[in-house]
Amino acid sequence: MLPTIARRLFHLQELALGRQSFRILDELRASEHWPVERRRQLQLERLQAMVRGAYEHTRYWRELMAAQGIQPGQIHTLDDLRRFPLLEKHTLRERREDMVWREEGKRLQLVRTSGSTNEALQFYTSSTREAHINAARMRGHEWVGVRRGEKELYYWGSPVELSKQDRVKRVRDWLINDGLTNGFEVTPARLKENFAAWLSWRPKCIFGYPSTFVLTVTMAEALGLELKELRQHGLTVIITTSEMLSDVDRQLITEGFGVPVRDSYGLREAGLIGHECDQGTMHCMDEQLILETIDPATLQPTDGEGELVVTNLVGPAFPVIRYRTGDIVTLAQEPCACGRTLSSIKISGGRAVEFVVTRDGKWVVGYAFIYIARSVAGIVKFQVVQEKLGAILIRLVVDERFPSDGIDLVKHKAAQRLGSDDDIQVEIVDDIAPARSGKYRPVISKVAEELHKNRAFSG
Missing domain, CATH: 3.30.300.30 (ANL, C-terminal domain)
Structure with missing residues (x-):
């Protein structure tokens, strides 16, 4: 499908699902260049609205705020966020039904995280939240030269997604230029088939797990497959997600495919947190989140490396306030050659699979x-x-x-x-x-x- 048509069809699909993703994308393109203080004012306004909605529409947050002596009208600065206690995974799991605002918007649904120790979480999302996540992801892909509507291949591993490859979904994906290759099970014979299919389909971007890309590169080398041929068929970038991307693995994947590797970082329950730009800086989605770091032992705030704590500002159906992620990161507000004024994040310790x-x-x-x-x-x-x-x-x-x-x-x-x-x-x-x-x-x-x-x- 022609990219312009695929983009338009995806836009129509988003509208049909009640998601204003493209309007939000336009806003994000502007706000990424704002002065930092202007964006902090936006964060404060969204935090105030989030706290007010949580108090008025959810039992859990109303009870917690009463117990902590917090009134919605008392959130005057971003520092007031620290009046809230940290949100633990077990609390989210045990009090989930008391945290949801069921009438917030369209398409309220219960979704689930993967959970690498099988301590998966279930939480609620809605069209409002999903539109913001989609817009943030589209912006991140645009940073590395991939615009919605251009061919994106998901070298993915979710059985849920793979089981939905029925005729209707295959047609829909073809219309919006989305492709899917099973990255769960890799064999030499299957890799040969996949490589031939990729050359024919000509994706501009391949998106998947670092470990799967590393295996693909090393296996392709042993089989005599020249992955660099994909460059001549339109491939410009590899985007990784979900696992720790080491410098060694980044170099191996880059050399194997012959294109840059850009990383993204997010948590299903917290949203898309960071995406690398074409300069290699992982910028944070400051318009949608407030990020903090704490010492995981003392739980006190840190200025350098620490455990990431997330407050989502754009998911009113299921407020997530000061959520402990368990991931060790370093936050910074340093200038980037790309010109964006967004903060940045470096992942020190994350998830890995083998x-x-x-x-x-x-x-x-x-x-x-x-x-x-x-x-x-x-x-x-x-x-x-x-x-x-x-x-x-x-x-x-x-x-x-x-x-x-x-x-x-x-x-x-x-x-x-x-x-x-x-x-x-x-x-x-x-x-x-x-x-x-x-x-x-x-x-x-x-x-x-x-x-x-x-x-x-x-x-």
């Missing part, structure tokens, strides 16, 4: 196991361990909701997902300790590590 390799050579990304685990009630944490080819151990921490046949259910679902005859064992444990780095590893595969190190792929 792969297991089946007996028949299929590389299965760790996110696949998140969806397996969360489909069975009572799983609090999980970890997949692969010491040798053909054998997979799944460790589970469970609570009282875990069904009596839960082990068999997990085995069955894992076998379905893997699509192989690997030996799958499930073990119930008291807890799953983090790695020496302090980070939780959902997948530990010595097989994948060894094969990847030796570039041992076969097709």
Whole structure:
């Protein structure tokens, strides 16, 4: 589809869903160049409106504000936000139904985060919030030269999205120039097919997980596939998301595809937080969020590195105020050569996923196991361990909701997902300790590590 037509069709689709995404995009293009103080005034006005709506329309926030002695009219500066206590994940989970303003706007719906330890969250969103997120994402893509309507390929891994590839969705995606390739399961044969399809479809941008891109580059090299050919067929940028993008991985992906790699950072429950510009600065979505950092041990504010705390200013249906993310970041307000006056963020510690390799050579990304685990009630944490080819151990921490046949259910679902005859064992444990780095590893595969190190792929 011609980009101008695809853009117009996407615009019409957004309007039909009650989302003023393009109007908001126009506003964002202007406000990214405002003086910092003018944008802080916008933040204050939106914070005041958010607090007022939370007090008037939600039981949880009204009770909390009463307990803390906070009146909606008392929010006079951005510093007044710190009168609110920190919002913990368990509180969001336990009080969700008391936090929602059901009459806020169109298309109120319950959605779910992925949750790399299977501690997934459910929360409410509406057309208002989704329009702001879509606009922020479109702006971020424009920063790196990709305009809505130009071909964008999602090298993605959500079973929900992949299961919706029915005829209607395929036609709709074709009309708006969106493409989808399954990034959950990568095999040499499938990569050859995908590469041929990409050359034919000619995407301008490919969007996906760093780990999947790294695997794609190393596997393509072993198979003799020249990914740089995509440049001659229109590819200009790779955009990564959801995982920590190391400098080493960025360089490997850049060299493999022959185009720049730009990172984006967000949390489903908090919104799009940052997106890199063409200068490599990850700018924050200051018009939509207030970001703070705290010492995760003392919970006191920090000026440098600290745990990110987010207040979403554009999601009135489900107010998120001073939410602890668990991610370690550094916030800054330094000039960027791109000319935008937005603040910036650097991710110091984030989420990571890895792969297991089946007996028949299929590389299965760790996110696949998140969806397996969360489909069975009572799983609090999980970890997949692969010491040798053909054998997979799944460790589970469970609570009282875990069904009596839960082990068999997990085995069955894992076998379905893997699509192989690997030996799958499930073990119930008291807890799953983090790695020496302090980070939780959902997948530990010595097989994948060894094969990847030796570039041992076969097709």
